[in-house]
Amino acid sequence: MTRTMVNRGVWVEGLLLVILGLVSLAESTRLVLYTDPNLLRDWLGPGYYLLVISIGLLATGIVYIHNHGRAQTVAREATGGDGRHRLIASFATCALYLVLIEVIGYLLATFVFFVSMFTIVGLRSWVHKLVLGMVLSGIFYIVFVKYGGMTFPRGIVF
């Protein structure tokens, strides 16, 4: 699929760089104004280095929009409906996993994560999903929590 809309993406990317540059410019200005480098025997202090990077980022964003922002016909990568669903579902499952770790603990959350992810990536048999989910979450729990000594938030079961 070809379109002349690609410059919109470039504008978004360039503007993100500019916004990031402006945010860091504000932060570096705050740091430059509110610290006393002579007192700390630190010529540059925590702000001047950031100031230079911020200006660099700002300038790069502007140059990027200037160089690439004009309309041009470029092939766009089409993502099928299934692909988009898998993408959104994968990120959502990861986010849910992180939330569940804090709520129901690592073991159960990992089991739910595995079953969900197996479903998303195309494993059809529920028996396989449940058995693999149980086995893998058990292995992960033993390796990382029992032997690895990783202290995940305590859930309702483990």
Added chain:
Amino acid sequence: MRQLADETTFRNRGLDPAPDERIGKIARRLQQMDLINGIANVFTPIYLLYCFAGCALGTLVGVLPGLGPASTLAILLPITMHLDPLGSIIMLSGLTYGAAYGGSTTSILVNIPGELGSVPTCFDGFPMTKQGRAGEALWIAAVGSFIAGTFGAIMISIMGPGIAKFALRFGPTEYFGLIFFSMTALVSLSGTSIAKGLGAGFAGILLSCVGVDMMTGIPRFTYGSVGLMNGFDYIPVIIGLFGIGEVILNAEQGLGQIYTGKIGKMMPRGEELKKGLKAAVRGTLLGFPLGLLPGMTPGVVAFIAYDIEKKVSKYPEKFGTGVIEGVASVESANNATAQAGFLPLLVFGLPTGPAPAIILAALMIYGLQPGPVLFTVNKTFAWTIIGSMYIGNVMLLILNLPLVGLWARISTIPYKYLGPTVLAICIAGAYSVRNTMFDLWVALAAGVVGYLMRKRHWPMGPLILGFILGPMMEQALRQSFASGGPTVFFHRPIALVLLAAAAVVLVFSFRALKRVPKEILESDSDLK
């Protein structure tokens, strides 16, 4: 030590140098005996087992994306407390340099770096796989790693202390020059658009500035958040950008199996073999001295090695399309660096990166203070560890060359099984460093960024380079200014030469990039 002091006294008094030479010869013979004793100790079955376990674990850790040597060392540390101290350190050391070997396998086969030092291996290793030359890439990676590892062990035994002393003469000004020189890689890693590379690089530097400023204690970009006060750790960011981003992209594309091709013939022949071996030697010679410098981790040196290899090549435009030198130089450089890190650690007690820092912690837990004293009071201990490096490198060559198929088979597991497992390992790996949920959210956010960068053809190399080198560059610059003011660089010739070299390299890179076809740069940046 006493003998060395006497030797200096003789020299200063202008006395007959003959006794010095005799003392020197005796000292060298004693050193050789120590090394032989050290190697002999490793042949004790239990230490051989520890060495093998470390090497095998290291290879596994290198193969598995998301789990780096530092995080695995951290996970293993509590377990090793119950083991024999010498055996534990042999195992932890084997794991550290073993990860540098194994990291190449998934980089080459599936474009997922097992650890940071193998990120640039993807640039040419994966295109080689797509061309059906996976076997050659894996062979040169393993042999290059062996050359570098063995060279590293020899250097530690013979010339190491002298080189370490020279590296210690580097002040912050020289470090700044060196890091600034490394930063010129931003241009050559940019792909089609230098603006994209610079933007990503600057964003990486900004990302590294989040948290409490180490020199003044003033918070930056924290906005009252406790999590942000500690800054972003390397591992969650890298795991997110590379591991999570890649797995989710594959899930979107409905990938059935992440590596379906054949490994192909292993040993490259003729001109390819010569080119690969020469690049491995260049990578080793670059990686070892850089590895002696604090902060020069295998990840950083791998980027420098790739960049330099590209610059010295007669066909830089082909880099990123499956050039054997791109794999050989990176793999040998990151191994040489991983090995070199043991020298300042053992001789001076100076860790050069996160993995040696964890080994230092382990040594201190056992009540062993690394430093010159270790070589006198615990001579057997020190030389057995050095001896284990020789044996470990041979073990790793066996593990990675004839058994490469075994490791590669991990990558041939259908994606529907492997994808969720890798994702879960990535999440556990991101959590393992500091045991905070904040790091998990950082990894997930980095995963989203990594996915978007891949989709929009933004190079990730500069982002990571800026993120890793940014804090070092800032610290070195501020310390330089604190010690000599803004004109400090004019009084330090080494630093001045490095800065001038950076300027020359920048001009050279801009010119070289103009000669590279756009399509090649486009595909190049996708891999980075």
